[in-house]
Structure formats: structure tokens, C-alpha cells
Amino acid sequence: MRIVVCIKQVPSTNEVRLDPETHTILRDGRQSVVNPFDAHAIEEAVRWKEARGGSVLAVSMGIPAVEELLRDALARGADEAVLLTDRAFAGADTLATSRTLAAGIRRAGPFDLILCGKMAVDGDTAQIGPELAEQLGIPHLTDVDAILSVEEGRVTVSRRGENGPETAQAALPALLTLTREINVPRMPDLTGVRRSLTAPFVRWGADDLDVDPARCGLKGSPTQVVRTFVPRRERETVFLEGAPAQQAAQMLEIVREVLS
Amino acid sequence: MSGLRIDAEKCVGCGACVSACPSGALKITDGLAAADAGACVLCGICVDTCPTGAIAVEKEGAQDLDLSAWRDVWVFAQREGDGFHPVTFELLTQGRQLADQLGQRLCAVTVGEGPEECAPLLDAGCDLVYLCPPPEEGRRLEPFCAGLVAGLAEERRPGAVLFGATPLGRSLAPRVAARLGTGLTADCTQLDVDRETGLLRQTRPAFGGNLMATIVCPHHRPQMATVRPGVFPALAGGRRPGARVEAVEPPVLPPPATWELTAARAAREGAGLPGAEVIVSVGRGIGVRKNVKLVERLAQLLGAEVGCSRPLVEAGWLSYDHQIGQTGVSVSPKLLITFGISGAIQHLAGIAGAERIVAVNSDPDAPIFAQAHEAVVGDCVEILEEMIRALEGRAD
Numbered sequence: 140m141r142i143v144v145c146i147k148q149v150p151s152t153n154e155v156r157l158d159p160e161t162h163t164i165l166r167d168g169r170q171s172v173v174n175p176f177d178a179h180a181i182e183e184a185v186r187w188k189e190a191r192g193g194s195v196l197a198v199s200m201g202i203p204a205v206e207e208l209l210r211d212a213l214a215r216g217a218d219e220a221v222l223l224t225d226r227a228f229a230g231a232d233t234l235a236t237s238r239t240l241a242a243g244i245r246r247a248g249p250f251d252l253i254l255c256g257k258m259a260v261d262g263d264t265a266q267i268g269p270e271l272a273e274q275l276g277i278p279h280l281t282d283v284d285a286i287l288s289v290e291e292g293r294v295t296v297s298r299r300g301e302n303g304p305e306t307a308q309a310a311l312p313a314l315l316t317l318t319r320e321i322n323v324p325r326m327p328d329l330t331g332v333r334r335s336l337t338a339p340f341v342r343w344g345a346d347d348l349d350v351d352p353a354r355c356g357l358k359g360s361p362t363q364v365v366r367t368f369v370p371r372r373e374r375e376t377v378f379l380e381g382a383p384a385q386q387a388a389q390m391l392e393i394v395r396e397v398l399s
Numbered sequence: 400m401s402g403l404r405i406d407a408e409k410c411v412g413c414g415a416c417v418s419a420c421p422s423g424a425l426k427i428t429d430g431l432a433a434a435d436a437g438a439c440v441l442c443g444i445c446v447d448t449c450p451t452g453a454i455a456v457e458k459e460g461a462q463d464l465d466l467s468a469w470r471d472v473w474v475f476a477q478r479e480g481d482g483f484h485p486v487t488f489e490l491l492t493q494g495r496q497l498a499d500q501l502g503q504r505l506c507a508v509t510v511g512e513g514p515e516e517c518a519p520l521l522d523a524g525c526d527l528v529y530l531c532p533p534p535e536e537g538r539r540l541e542p543f544c545a546g547l548v549a550g551l552a553e554e555r556r557p558g559a560v561l562f563g564a565t566p567l568g569r570s571l572a573p574r575v576a577a578r579l580g581t582g583l584t585a586d587c588t589q590l591d592v593d594r595e596t597g598l599l600r601q602t603r604p605a606f607g608g609n610l611m612a613t614i615v616c617p618h619h620r621p622q623m624a625t626v627r628p629g630v631f632p633a634l635a636g637g638r639r640p641g642a643r644v645e646a647v648e649p650p651v652l653p654p655p656a657t658w659e660l661t662a663a664r665a666a667r668e669g670a671g672l673p674g675a676e677v678i679v680s681v682g683r684g685i686g687v688r689k690n691v692k693l694v695e696r697l698a699q700l701l702g703a704e705v706g707c708s709r710p711l712v713e714a715g716w717l718s719y720d721h722q723i724g725q726t727g728v729s730v731s732p733k734l735l736i737t738f739g740i741s742g743a744i745q746h747l748a749g750i751a752g753a754e755r756i757v758a759v760n761s762d763p764d765a766p767i768f769a770q771a772h773e774a775v776v777g778d779c780v781e782i783l784e785e786m787i788r789a790l791e792g793r794a795d
Contacts, residue, residue: 150421171421201440202422202438202440203437204422226436226437229439229440229441230440230441230442230443230456232582233573233583234576234577234580234581234582234583237577258726262585262605263585263586263604263605263725263726263745264583264585264586265569265573265585266572266573266576266583266585267573268573269570269571269572269573269574269577270573270574270576270577271577272574273545273573273574273577273578274577278542279570279574281566281569281570282566282570299566299719300566301479301565301566301567303720307539318719319713320719356441357441357456360582361580361581361582361616361618361619362582362583362584362614362615362616363614363615363616363617364443364605364612364613364614365600365613365614365615366612366613367443367447367605367610367611367612367613368610368611368613369610369611376768376769376771376772376773376774377772377773377774378773378774378775378776379757379773379774379775383777383778383781383782383784383785384785384789386775386777386782386785387782387785387786387788387789388785388789389773390736390757390759390773390775390782390786391786391789391790393734393755393757393773394677394701394734394736397677397733397734397754397755398676398677398733398734
């Protein structure tokens with residue numbers, strides 16, 4: 140079984156803070172981490188490989204420095220890594236990103252499963268998984284809490300459906316987006332770190348892929364951010380004063396007022 | 400070529416962009432900011448950081464598309480039981496306003512057995528409902544609806560399509576957007592029409608929720624957005640003259656064997672947060688795990704639902720279906736009482752619909768207080784114990 144895992148580099152969100160005067164975003168963003176959801180995808184892929192044999196390919200689209208994160212994925216048990224990196228890929232929205240990832244995965248050869256984190260913590264869109272599945276023409280299942288089985292050409296999962304937990308199946312090859320409840324990611328061990336230094340690692344740019352550069356990156360992105368602003372919430376807040384018992388009494392008065 | 404442009408006339412070399420750049424692509428050279436094109440990912444953070452407005456991300460290569468051929472505002476009307484998911488009516492309310500501003504029709508796309516099932520959609524102000532018979536037994540609704548909306552959109556050319564950001568909508572909408580090769584904005588909290596351009600301005604939390612971003616889709620159609628349930632009000636639109644239902648053909652899908660099979664069995668469970676009138680919610684400021692019991696007791700006494708912020712779910716103190724916020728559910732109760740929630744913006748995004756908020760926190764500078772109607776600076780446990788004592792005392 141060959142499993143592809145998609146990884147995104149995200150800023151370590153703790154670094155995000157606002158300038159109290161200008162209300163602009165301040166971050167020393169050189170601190171980057173693997174999107175926490177994707178760490179669970181790596182772990183899940185490696186677990187299935189260990190149980191069933193096969194291999195795990197880690198893929199990311201990003202700047203050259205993302206190599207470090209892919210090496211980390213290799214140290215955690217992935218067998219090979221592909222970094223899709225090119226000026227032409229920069230500034231991509233989810234649609235352009237899904238096209239580039241799809242082209243990279245196609246070039247990397249046949250696969251049975253693609254595992255993605257449910258969403259990235261910086262964009263929070265949760266769109267890449269389904270968009271990538273559509274680009275590749277394969278089924279997808281979102282919000283997967285557990286992969287129950289992979290057999291007879293289909294994957295069976297437990298997922299969060301519209302009305303709570305449900306069991307669902309998809310024909311292989313399929314793409315799954317995983318919640319953080321699915322597993323607890325391991326730390327890389329020394330053997331893994333050593334292996335990560337020599338494991339197969341390739342970089343592909345736009346020329347290496349069957350993609351139209353006009354459909355990648357900023358140029359290939361239908362959406363445009365026209366304005367960003369710090370949300371201001373102006374409201375005259377009334378502070379309830381007094382001892383705790385008095386404050387509690389005032390709160391209960393509000394409850395009665397609202398419910399009457 | 401698309402790229403980052405720095406206006407040498409406006410740049411004062413202050414270096415604000417250099418420290419803001421997540422890619423380390425900017426530096427100050429000879430008193431002016433300069434970008435390393437190899438490292439810049441065109442994320443645009445520097446554009447908003449620059450105090451003099453000297454930086455812009457320039458984009459070339461707009462696609463030629465006859466935009467005027469794409470008209471009407473569509474809402475995907477998600478079924479729930481015999482009726483529709485509540486977010487449908489929130490979308491229709493918002494969609495009606497957009498359609499009126501544009502002078503276009505409001506249409507719903509839905510699945511159902513007969514036109515009589517569409518009455519609530521017509522009553523909510525739709526001009527037209529596209530009704531498709533449901534998929535055969537055992538087929539997943541998702542690929543079916545993706546095929547339905549994408550196929551119909553190619554044929555009828557809507558200007559905008561809105562989905563609820565429900566589990567189904569969040570899975571379906573990206574699939575449709577990718578098939579149509581158009582843009583999609585997730586989890587919008589505000590939608591309006593730009594008066595000059597007629598473009599749909601889609602505003603959503605971005606960058607961990609510390610910023611709001613307004614996004615447009617200028618050269619591709621349809622413009623697509625998902626909207627969190629509970630963000631917009633659902634108002635009675637009233638039936639429009641000439642409103643009608645049009646039957647449409649089901650989409651042609653690959654056979655199930657090559658597509659998706661299902662054994663979906665679901666049981667409704669978990670917290671009833673979305674429709675709750677009163678919610679008592681709890682955050683990390685509650686201190687230790689056993690104090691969550693106090694919150695649950697208060698909720699029980701008030702007949703309220705229990706909500707929480709993300710750290711409590713991550714700590715395993717409450718299950719995910721209690722989580723309020725950008726990655727949980729959005730709520731719109733008449734009254735929300737919070738204990739020990741500081742008010743990270745991701746959380747605030749989920750409580751924007753609350754009619755009244757009473758917040759308790761020990762930190763007088765907690766951001767939640769800016770959002771709250773009433774604030775109590777104090778110890779959560781003390782306040783909880785006092786409230787419970789008063790309520791239990793009254794019951795005796």
C-alpha cells in the first residue's frame with residue numbers, strides 16, 4: 140500500500156501578536172512548524188505502513204526551507220519526500236495549491252490513499268483536501284476520526300458526519316482528511332533522524348510538472364485578498380461590581396430578564 | 400510577472416515589514432525595503448504591516464470571462480429530516496439582501512421528492528427553487544450534490560453560490576469550486592456587494608483569527624462562499640410574486656463501484672449548542688478539571704447547554720461537540736455566560752451571534768470583556784458557587 144501525506148508549513152501561531160498601537164500583525168515568522176493536523180496524518184500513514192507494509196510519501200508545496208519539515212516527516216517514518224517549490228507557485232490560494240499538489244502527486248506515481256490534516260491552522264479553510272481529491276478525480280471523506288479498514292479496494296472510516304459519528308466507505312484510491320483525535324503522533328527517534336538524511340528527497344518546480352504556470356500560484360488563484368483589518372468590537376461593557384455573592388445575584392437577575 | 404512591488408517614494412525604511420515577514424524575504428538595503436523574490440511567497444502580510452502603504456502585491460493575467468452572463472445568487476439548501484438545515488434560512492436571508500443589491504434573483508438548489516417540500520424556501524424569499532430528485536438508496540449525498548450544483552452552475556451560470564459551513568457544506572463546496580475552477584472563501588462572517596464593481600466581498604477571519612480578511616473573486620465565476628451556521632440571522636423573507644419551483648435532472652455520476660459506497664449510520668448525539676437559548680461556557684481560566692463540574696451543575700440548574708473553548712477539548716476535559724469557535728460550532732443563544740474564557744479571536748468568531756454575553760474572568764484586560772455586555776472581574780469558582788448556591792437555595 141502506498142500512502143501519500145500532504146504537509147503544510149505554518150507559522151508557529153504563538154508568534155502571532157498584535158501591535159497594540161497600530162493594530163497590525165507582528166510576527167517573527169521565521170519560526171515555522173508542520174501544521175499540527177498534518178502531524179497526525181504522517182503518524183496515521185506510518186502506522187498503516189508498519190501494520191500492512193508499503194510506503195509513505197510526504198508531499199509539500201512551499202518555499203525551499205520546507206525541506207526541513209519534510210526531513211522531519213522522514214524522521215517520523217515516511218520513506219520518501221517531494222517538495223514542490225517554484226516562484227510560479229507563490230501566492231497560491233486553495234484552488235491553485237490543489238492543482239499544483241495534484242500535478243506533483245501524479246508525477247510521483249500510483250497511490251492507494253492520500254491523507255491530509257483536516258485543515259491548516261493558519262488558513263483554517265479545510266478546502267485543500269476536497270479540492271485535491273477533485274483535481275485527481277478520486278473520492279474523499281472529511282473529518283475522519285479513525286480508519287477502520289483498508290481492504291478489497293475500499294477504505295472504511297469512522298467520521299464526523301452531519302448527525303454525529305458515522306461509518307463511511309470510499310473506493311480506493313481515496314483521499315481522507317483527518318481530525319486530531321485519530322492518533323497521538325510519535326517523536327522522531329535517532330534511527331529515524333539518521334534515515335531522514337539519506338532518504339529519497341526530490342524537489343520539483345513548474346518545469347518538472349505537467350502544470351500550466353498560469354494556473355498556479357498567485358496568477359492561477361481566483362481569489363484575491365483586498366483588505367485585511369483587525370476586528371474591533373466596540374461595545375459599552377457594564378462591569379458588575381460588588382462581592383462575589385452580589386455579582387452572582389446580578390448575573391441571575393440578567394438570566395431572569397432574558398428568559399422572561 | 401506577478402510579484403511584490405515596493406514604492407521607493409513611500410518607503411521610509413522603518414523595517415516593520417522585515418520583522419513581519421514570515422518568510423524572512425525582506426531586508427532594509429540603503430534605507431529602503433527590498434524583497435528577495437526567491438524567498439517571498441506573496442502572502443501579503445507586509446502589505447498590511449507597512450505604515451506608509453508602500454508595498455503592494457501585483458497580479459497580472461486576468462482571465463477573460465463574460466462576467467455579465469453570470470447572474471443570480473444561489474443558496475445550496477441542505478436537507479435535514481423532512482425540512483432544511485437551519486443555516487439554509489440564514490443564507491437565504493443574507494442572499495436576499497445581496498440579490499436585491501444586485502437586482503438579481505435569489506435561487507435555491509435542493510434535493511427532494513416534490514415541489515410541496517420547497518414551500519419553506521419560497522416563503523423565505525426565493526425567486527426560484529431548483530429541485531432535483533434524491534439519489535438512489537445507499538449513495539452518498541455528497542458526490543451527488545457536488546455533481547448537481549456543479550452541473551447546474553455550468554448550465555445556468557449563477558453569479559454567486561453560498562453554502563452553509565456544515566460538515567456536508569464544507570466537504571461539498573470545495574469539490575464544486577475545484578470542478579468549476581473558481582474561488583471559494585471559507586467560513587465567511589460578512590458578505591456584501593461592492594457598489595462600484597458589483598463583486599461579492601467575502602470577509603472571514605484569517606491568520607489564526609487575528610485579522611479579518613476581505614476576499615473577492617474578480618475574474619472567475621461563480622463567486623463561492625461558505626458561511627458558518629449561526630452567524631447571520633434568519634428573517635422571514637415572505638413569498639415573492641412569481642416565485643416558483645423548477646424540476647431539474649439528477650446529475651450523471653460514475654457508478655457507485657468506482658466512486659463512493661456508504662454504510663453511513665449516524666445517531667444524533669452531543670450537545671445541542673446550535674439551537675440553545677442559554678449557554679454556559681467555560682475556558683481555561685476555570686483552573687482545574689473538577690471545576691468543570693460546577694459549570695455543568697449551573698447549566699443544569701439554568702436549563703442551559705454547556706460550551707467551551709478549544710483548549711478544554713484539547714485537554715480532554717469536554718468532548719469536541721461542546722467546542723465553540725472557529726473550529727467548533729457557532730452559537731446564537733439569547734444569553735451566553737462565560738467562565739474563564741479569555742476571548743481568543745477564533746473563539747469570538749463563534750459567539751458573534753449571541754444576543755447577550757455575560758463574561759466572568761479574573762483578568763480585567765481579557766479580550767472577552769470587549770465583546771461582553773456585562774463583565775465580572777473575579778474568581779470563576781467563587782461566582783459559580785454563589786450562583787449555584789442561590790439557585791439551589793431557591794429550589795429548596
